[in-house]
Amino acid sequence: MExxxxxxxxxxxxxxxxxxxxxxxxxxxxxxxxxxxFSHGDVSMIAPFVALGSLxxxxxxxxxxxxxxxxxxxxxIAILVTGLIGIGADKLVISRFRRSPxxxxxxxxxxxxxxxxxLIRGFYPQGSNPKAFPAIAQGFLExxxxxxxxxxxxxxxxxxxxxxxxxxxxxxxxxxxxxxxVAEDAATARLMGITPSRIFAFTFFLASAAGALGxxxxxxxxxxxxxxxxxxxxLIGFSAAVIGGLGSMTGAILGALAIAGIxxxxxxxxxxxxSYRLVFAFLLVILMLCLRPSGLLGKPVFEKV
Amino acid sequence: xxxxLTNIHSRTTLPAxxxxxxxxxxxAILLGAFLLAESTPLVVALLAVMGALFAAMQYRPxxxxxxxxxxxxxxxLATALAxxxxxxxxxxxxxxxxxxxxxxxxxxxxxxxxxxxxxxxSANIPNFATGATYGIGxxxxxxxAIHLGWSFWATLPAAAIVATVFGxxxxxxxxxxxxxxxxxxxxxxxIVIHQMLNNLSWTGGPNGLVGIPAPSLLGHSFMRPIELxxxxxxxxANFYYLSAALLGLAILSAKRLHESRVxxxxxxxxxxxxxxxxxxxxxxxxxxxxxxxxxxxxxxxxTIYAFYISYISPDNFTFLVSVTIMTMVIVxxxxxxxxxxLGAFLLxxxxxxxxxxxxxxxxxxxxxxxLFLILRPKGLFPQRQRxxxxxx
Amino acid sequence: xxxxxxxxSGLGIRxxxxxxxxxxxxxxxxxxxxxxxxxxxxxxxxxxxLITGIYRPTSGTVALQGDPITGLPAHRIAARGIxxxxxxxxxxxxxxxxDNVIIGMHGRTRTDVLTALLRPAKSxxxxxxxxxxxxxxxxxISDELFARxxxxxxxxxxxxxxxxxxxxxxxxxxxxxLLDEPxxxxxxxxxxxxxxxxxxxxxxxxxxxxxxxxxDMRLVAELPDNVVVIDxxxxxxxxxxxxxxxxPRVQQAxxxxxxxxxx
Ligand SMILES: Nc1ncnc2c1ncn2[C@@H]1O[C@H](COP(=O)(O)OP(=O)(O)OP(=O)(O)O)[C@@H](O)[C@H]1O
Ligand SMILES: [Mg+2]
Numbered sequence: 001m002e003x004x005x006x007x008x009x010x011x012x013x014x015x016x017x018x019x020x021x022x023x024x025x026x027x028x029x030x031x032x033x034x035x036x037x038f039s040h041g042d043v044s045m046i047a048p049f050v051a052l053g054s055l056x057x058x059x060x061x062x063x064x065x066x067x068x069x070x071x072x073x074x075x076x077i078a079i080l081v082t083g084l085i086g087i088g089a090d091k092l093v094i095s096r097f098r099r100s101p102x103x104x105x106x107x108x109x110x111x112x113x114x115x116x117x118x119l120i121r122g123f124y125p126q127g128s129n130p131k132a133f134p135a136i137a138q139g140f141l142e143x144x145x146x147x148x149x150x151x152x153x154x155x156x157x158x159x160x161x162x163x164x165x166x167x168x169x170x171x172x173x174x175x176x177x178x179x180x181x182v183a184e185d186a187a188t189a190r191l192m193g194i195t196p197s198r199i200f201a202f203t204f205f206l207a208s209a210a211g212a213l214g215x216x217x218x219x220x221x222x223x224x225x226x227x228x229x230x231x232x233x234x235l236i237g238f239s240a241a242v243i244g245g246l247g248s249m250t251g252a253i254l255g256a257l258a259i260a261g262i263x264x265x266x267x268x269x270x271x272x273x274x275s276y277r278l279v280f281a282f283l284l285v286i287l288m289l290c291l292r293p294s295g296l297l298g299k300p301v302f303e304k305v
Numbered sequence: 306x307x308x309x310l311t312n313i314h315s316r317t318t319l320p321a322x323x324x325x326x327x328x329x330x331x332x333a334i335l336l337g338a339f340l341l342a343e344s345t346p347l348v349v350a351l352l353a354v355m356g357a358l359f360a361a362m363q364y365r366p367x368x369x370x371x372x373x374x375x376x377x378x379x380x381x382l383a384t385a386l387a388x389x390x391x392x393x394x395x396x397x398x399x400x401x402x403x404x405x406x407x408x409x410x411x412x413x414x415x416x417x418x419x420x421x422x423x424x425x426x427s428a429n430i431p432n433f434a435t436g437a438t439y440g441i442g443x444x445x446x447x448x449x450a451i452h453l454g455w456s457f458w459a460t461l462p463a464a465a466i467v468a469t470v471f472g473x474x475x476x477x478x479x480x481x482x483x484x485x486x487x488x489x490x491x492x493x494x495x496i497v498i499h500q501m502l503n504n505l506s507w508t509g510g511p512n513g514l515v516g517i518p519a520p521s522l523l524g525h526s527f528m529r530p531i532e533l534x535x536x537x538x539x540x541x542a543n544f545y546y547l548s549a550a551l552l553g554l555a556i557l558s559a560k561r562l563h564e565s566r567v568x569x570x571x572x573x574x575x576x577x578x579x580x581x582x583x584x585x586x587x588x589x590x591x592x593x594x595x596x597x598x599x600x601x602x603x604x605x606x607x608t609i610y611a612f613y614i615s616y617i618s619p620d621n622f623t624f625l626v627s628v629t630i631m632t633m634v635i636v637x638x639x640x641x642x643x644x645x646x647l648g649a650f651l652l653x654x655x656x657x658x659x660x661x662x663x664x665x666x667x668x669x670x671x672x673x674x675x676l677f678l679i680l681r682p683k684g685l686f687p688q689r690q691r692x693x694x695x696x697x
Numbered sequence: 698x699x700x701x702x703x704x705x706s707g708l709g710i711r712x713x714x715x716x717x718x719x720x721x722x723x724x725x726x727x728x729x730x731x732x733x734x735x736x737x738x739x740x741x742x743x744x745x746x747l748i749t750g751i752y753r754p755t756s757g758t759v760a761l762q763g764d765p766i767t768g769l770p771a772h773r774i775a776a777r778g779i780x781x782x783x784x785x786x787x788x789x790x791x792x793x794x795x796d797n798v799i800i801g802m803h804g805r806t807r808t809d810v811l812t813a814l815l816r817p818a819k820s821x822x823x824x825x826x827x828x829x830x831x832x833x834x835x836x837x838i839s840d841e842l843f844a845r846x847x848x849x850x851x852x853x854x855x856x857x858x859x860x861x862x863x864x865x866x867x868x869x870x871x872x873x874x875l876l877d878e879p880x881x882x883x884x885x886x887x888x889x890x891x892x893x894x895x896x897x898x899x900x901x902x903x904x905x906x907x908x909x910x911x912x913d914m915r916l917v918a919e920l921p922d923n924v925v926v927i928d929x930x931x932x933x934x935x936x937x938x939x940x941x942x943x944x945p946r947v948q949q950a951x952x953x954x955x956x957x958x959x960x
Contacts, residue, residue, distance in 0.1 A: 036485050103431060104486060104678055107635050110628050111674040118668035235492065235624070242489045244405050272504075279500045282493035286478065289490050293481040304580060305744050305783060558814055565813035565820040566827075568805050569792075573800045576789035583749055585775035585804025586870065594810060690793040690847055691827035 008268050010152045014221055015260035016253075021214030022237030023244065023252035024166065025207030031247035032183045032203050035105045037094060039113035041234015043086050044211030045227075045264035046116065048133055048219035049124055051078035055134075071136055078213045086208025087201050095200070113230065120227040130226040133219040155217045162213060163253065166206070170249065179203055183247075211237070236281065243288040245298025254296055258284065306452070324375035325383045333390050337397055339654065340404040348658045359685065373689070390506050391549050396543045405541040406491045407654055409613060412548035413606045415649040418633040419555045419604035419642065423562065424595040425631065426688070427571035427639035432596065433627045435473055435603055437498040440622030442604025443611040444502065449513045450612070457520030457612050458559035465604040472600025476593035483578075495624050502619040513618025518546075520612050525691070544613040551605055558602070564691065571595060572640070638684025647685050676679050700763040702727045702906050703779075703873055708747055708757035709930075717743045719930040720757065725873065729878070730907045732917045732938075735927035736950055741910045742784050744927065745875050748908075749781050750774040763892065776804040780866035781875035786858040788865075790851030794842055797850050797861055798831035799824070825899030829936075831868060838864045838894060855882030859891075867898060873906050880913045888913060892920055926950065 022044055029037045037043075051074040055061045059070040093112050097105035109270055121127040137150040170176040181189040182199045217223040218233060240259050244251025262284050263277040270276060288295070335351065352486075352672050362369050373476055398404045414576045424430040445467045446460035455463070478490045502508045519528040520543075527543035562568045573581040582588050611617050624644050629652060637648020652670065659666040703725040709718050718740040725731050726798050728901050733741050746752045748759055750771035758767045766774050780801070789797050806827060808820045835843040838860050845853075850861060866874050880888045899905060917924060917938055924941045926934040928950040934941050941947055 030485070036488070052648075093675055093679075100678075100682060101429075103425065103429070104635065104682060106431070106488065107632055108675055111632065111671040114671040115668060115675070118665070118671065122664050131331075159425045231624075235496070239489060239493065244484060246485060272411060275504045276500070279497050279504070282496045282500075285493040286490055286497070289482050289486055290478050293483075293486060295486070305579065305742060305751055361760070407824070561813050561820070562810065565817075565824060566803065566808040567810055567813050569796060569800050569805060569824075572792055572796070573789050573803075574792055577787050579751065579771075580787040580789065581800070582771040583751075583775050583781055584800050586800075587770075588771045597843045598810070687903050688791070690849070691796060692847065693795070693825055 006146070008264055009266075010148070010156075012257075012260050012264040014152045014158045014217070015155050016044035016257040018214045018218045018221065018233075019236055019240050019260055020163065020235055021159060021210045021217070023240035023256045024163070024249060026238050027244070027247055027252040028179075028203055028207045028210075031242065032179065032200065033094075033098070033217055035094065035097070035102065036238070037089075037207075038106055038109035038234065038238070039089065039116060039233070040109075040207065040211055041215075041237060042113040042116040042230035043082060043089055043208050044237075045225070045230030045233060046085055046120070047078040047173075047212035047264040049120055049131075049227075050081045051075055051126070051216060051219075052131055052133065052225075054078065059115045066134060069214035071134065075213075075216055076135070078191060078216060079209050082212035082215075083205040083209035084209075086204040089208075090200060090204045095197075100110040101278040113234070115229050121172045124227070127227055130224050131224055133225045135223065137139075151220065155221065158213070158219075162210065166210070167249065169206075175202065197199075213256040232278075238293065239282070239285045243292075243295050244286055245295030247299075248295070248297040251295055251297035259287075276284065300305045317683060319375075321375040321378035322382050324372060325379045326386060327371055328375075329383070329386050329390060333394065336650070337394075337502065339658065340398065340407060341401060342658065346574050354677030356672040359441065359681075363681065371685075376478040382436045390542075391553075392546075395538050395545055400537070400539055402539045403543050405539060405545055407657055409541060409544050409548050411650045411653040412545070413610055414630065414633065415552050415646040416548075416555045416606040417554075417603055417630045417651040418637065418645045419559050419632050420599045420606070422559065422570070422640065422642075422645045423598045423602075425634050426645065427563070427568060427575065428592065428595050429575035430592055430595055431484070432475075432491045432599060433624065433631065434491040434495040434498070435599060435626065435630045436622045436627035437471055438468045438475075438600040439607040439626070440498060440502060440617075440619070441471050441600075442607030443617050443622070444508055444514070444607075445604070446608040447611045447617055448507075449515045450517055451514060457608070458522075461605065461608050462635055464608045465601050468604030468607070469597050472596040472598075473593055475600075476596030479592045479596065482546050482590045492624065495627055499619050499623055502622070509618070511619060513616065513621075514611075515616045517611050517615045518618070519615065547609055548613075551609060554605075555602055556642055556646075558598075561639075562598075563642075567591075567594075569691075574637040632674055636674060636684055637685040638688065640688040641684065641686045644684050701725060701728070702762060702874075704760045704906075705744075705748070705910070706758050706760075708744070708754050708759065708810070710743060710747060710752055710755050716930050718747065718927075721927070721930075721932050723925060723932065723935075725906050725908060727872075727904045729923065730895070730899070730909065731923045731925060732921035733908065733910045733925045733927060734912070736916055739927045739950075740930040741927055742877055743930075745781060745877055745908075745910065748774075748875065749779055752788075757850050772804075775869065778872035780869045780871035780873070780874065782859070782862040782866055782877055782879060784877040784881075786855075786862050787851040788853075788858055788861060791849055792848050794835070794853070794861060795828060795831055795846040798864050798868045799827045799835055801865035802827050802830070804869050806944040831864075834864050834867055838867075839896075845862055854888045856884075859883065860894075863894070870902075872904065873908065876907065876909045878910050878912060880911060881915055889918060892916060895920065 002060055022041065025044070029035065029040070054072060054077045055066070055074045058073070061070055064247045065202050089112060093108055097108055135151050137154045139150050141148045141150050141153055170179065176205065178189070178194050179199055179202070181192065181194060182196050214237070215230070215233060218229070240255035241252045242255070243258065244253065244255030259281050262281050266277045266280045267274055285289065322486050333490060335354065337346070339351050342351060395405060417439055421435045424432045442464040446464040449455040449460045449463055450457065475491065475494050479487055482490055503511050519526055521527060528540055530540050531538040544654060569587045570581070573586055574588055574591055578588055633648040633652050634645050636652065637646065638644025656666045656670050659669060662669060702726045705721055705723040708721045711717065721744060735741050735746065747754050750769055750773070753768050758765055760766065761777055761779065766777060780825065785939045789800060808822055808823050832843060832846065835846055839857070842857060842860060842864070853861060859882065863876065863879065880891055883891060895907060901906070902912065910922065921938065924936065924938045925932060926941060926947050932942050933950060934947050
């Protein structure tokens with residue numbers, strides 16, 4: 001009984017961590033650009049493929065047990081590459097819509113997401129098949145009387161660390177100040193000698209790298225990855241960011257935990273729950289937005305008239 | 306600018322009726338060639354011709370002005386000729402059922418895109434749930450036909466009413482949420498509907514509903530070919546005429562709403578919601594109304610689709626279907642009826658015609674969409690100003 | 698005494714800690730022009746936003762011809778006969794100049810969706826009548842605007858944007874028009890024309906009153922029957938301009954402002 005509760009709790013935290021990492025990217029980018037980067041989920045989902053590819057290409061590993069070093073190296077490469085792809089997505093496509101109506105940027109990024117998925121499907125070896133993804137940690141951890149599976153603990157722990165680092169970066173470092181300055185008012189920031197384009201590049205890197213980590217965790221948690229997993233992950237991450245309040249990091253995390261919570265509860269308590277978890281998650285989204293139109297922690301926008 | 310308009314007018318020597326006839330017949334021939342083109346080089350060549358036409362219009366906007374002026378001057382002829390072309394069109398496809406099928410799907414997507422255009426184009430309300438209301442229409446009529454034995458003609462209004470109710474429900478959150486937040490509400494609604502269809506037992510789950518009976522009219526079953534004047538059209542022609550009639554209805558509704566106080570109010574909301582309120586426009590009501598109109602038309606399209614294919618499943622009504630409809634509106638040209646229809650035709654037929662590129666066609670289409678948004682951001686045919694008093 | 702056209706009693710609003718407007722009383726009689734002056738950030742535009750229902754007051758009431766309209770949604774207040782312009786003009790940029798004026802008539806036209814769909818002739822007739830009237834209004838305001846009526850409003854220069862906003866306000870046949878700094882962006886000739894326009898419109902529409910926020914003191918000296926001074930959200934003076942401008946507290950409010958600006 002107790003272990004069952006523990007298991008649900010861990011499951012909730014793992015899902016919450018994954019969603020939070022993706023949601024943070026949406027929130028960061030929205031705060032900065034006021035644009036919804038709808039392909040964020042698809043960009044993030046590149047990471048597991050890069051990881052699989054590098055495991056194979058560099059270490060010749062195609063499955064089975066493997067050492068810690070190759071996995072760590074593959075994850076690092078995947079995160080780096082995905083971050084750079086994020087910058088590329090901005091430079092190639094998103095940046096061209098800075099001055100267009102929001103709806104155009106939205107559709108453009110949706111199309112970009114399709115491009116990314118189709119590229120993986122078409123050019124990754126047997127890209128349309130699901131691919132087994134290795135666990136990043138195996139076995140159990142004994143903490144006092146508790147015996148916890150290692151991977152979930154690792155996922156949650158790493159996420160807490162990464163999120164803390166991101167907070168520190170945004171609040172305490174010069175680059176964080178500059179990001180916030182550009183988010184507040186790009187024109188004024190430019191007058192103060194900040195180059196917005198560099199800030200954009202950095203933020204896209206950061207958001208995509210965080211999303212990449214989320215996607216890697218997602219893949220190893222599920223044990224499998226497919227070219228189109230990014231759609232759902234992106235939608236959930238986006239929802240988390242929105243119900244938390246777009247532009248607010250804390251909000252994104254709360255939103256992620258809320259959606260993961262609903263999913264876990266439904267899955268644990270309702271027969272056939274697994275198939276309805278998305279229904280409940282998105283009903284929560286609708287309800288939340290009706291009650292709090294700018295999300296949990298979002299600032300209501302006042303138009304100066 | 307107004308002087309250049311009159312200049313063009315006096316400079317054109319061709320009579321309006323000739324321009325109208327040439328444009329419509331030319332368009333019909335181009336479409337036919339595209340539909341019947343089997344070989345890839347031919348498809349690509351036809352695409353190049355279309356591209357060249359649009360390039361010409363991009364650099365010589367007067368061409369468009371002249372054509373629009375001609376259509377205005379010879380309205381009666383334009384309508385009559387268009388109706389005639391639509392009526393005789395299947396006879397020229399030489400019994401090619403695949404071409405007819407493509408036409409039907411294009412027509413239905415045109416209706417969906419026009420439905421969405423009331424929101425997205427006229428009022429700038431994001432709605433990612435057109436696919437869902439389309440699905441609600443399809444499932445409602447299919448269930449009524451299968452379980453209660455209703456005829457197609459009876460399910461049509463029933464499905465429209467059910468979907469409209471859902472449309473209004475979906476519109477309610479628009480009272481308080483806007484922009485990205487509203488976009489998410491509609492996305493969430495679409496996903497909830499899709500997941501329900503996927504999971505409920507009475508909707509057939511992921512397998513959907515099969516065996517939707519074919520409609521019949523005055524004793525003529527739509528399963529049977531049309532035989533007329535010694536010609537014989539494949540059974541798809543029934544649905545072709547039905548879809549064309551629906552598109553005609555949609556165009557008429559779009560035109561009438563656009564040229565009325567309602568269309569103006571939507572446009573005002575699109576341009577500046579707050580200023581619109583201060584002109585006495587009940588913004589909340591007009592937004593909900595736009596959701597209702599969208600759902601109403603989408604349900605018609607859904608009903609025809611269900612009876613045409615006779616088999617529906619949740620996968621016909623996904624989030625990506627909604628996004629595709631949205632792309633049609635934006636690529637075609639927001640708030641321009643012709644543009645929206647053209648966008649729907651292109652985005653329906655392009656992936657089909659590029660089947661040779663089998664694995665890469667979706668990639669290709671998406672790249673084209675992105676390029677389009679960058680190069681011609683206002684769409685194929687941008688919106689036009691209204692004119693009054695018989696003027697243009 | 699007849700009922701006043703507009704009566705504000707104890708009107709106030711706070712944004713979080715900031716009291717933007719505090720217990721303002723104001724009465725506007727029919728067929729009059731009232732000017733509201735005061736330093737930047739005094740709360741003048743906020744007053745307009747309260748009257749027109751953009752913001753909900755946290756205290757006090759607004760009455761139009763004796764009927765309370767406090768807290769009604771903006772579109773209902775507009776339909777009751779209060780039209781306005783905005784400090785930074787808010788036109789329907791991508792719509793034609795003519796359409797901008799026609800939309801101003803929304804509150805007094807009736808076509809709904811069913812009429813538009815099922816009785817197109819009726820709907821069309823209504824719109825054509827609106828178009829004809831809108832052309833008359835435009836011609837009265839400026840021949841230039843009339844000549845360009847099919848062009849999008851977004852391309853107009855500043856002074857014309859102000860004129861078009863006034864034309865749009867007139868189109869609703871209001872009882873009261875609120876103008877927020879109508880002369881900003883206008884040169885002397887434009888301002889003179891603006892004053893002439895306002896007088897002509899007043900003459901053409903008996904009973905119509907204007908409430909005008911203005912910084913241009915020539916206009917304030919010449920046009921209004923009544924001048925109201927607002928500073929830090931409070932009404933600090935009211936009367937005719939000659940009297941009001943002599944008051945020490947008014948001079949102080951403006952001098953304080955000037956001192957700040959020169960610093
Ligand atoms: N929506 C809002 N939220 C918060 N504060 C507001 C809001 N609207 C106005 N304010 C504040 O209320 C005060 C009064 O602003 P208002 O725009 O009414 O000034 P004003 O007298 O019109 O000044 P100006 O001459 O510059 O137009 C200002 O301090 C302003 O920042
Ligand atoms: Mg002001």
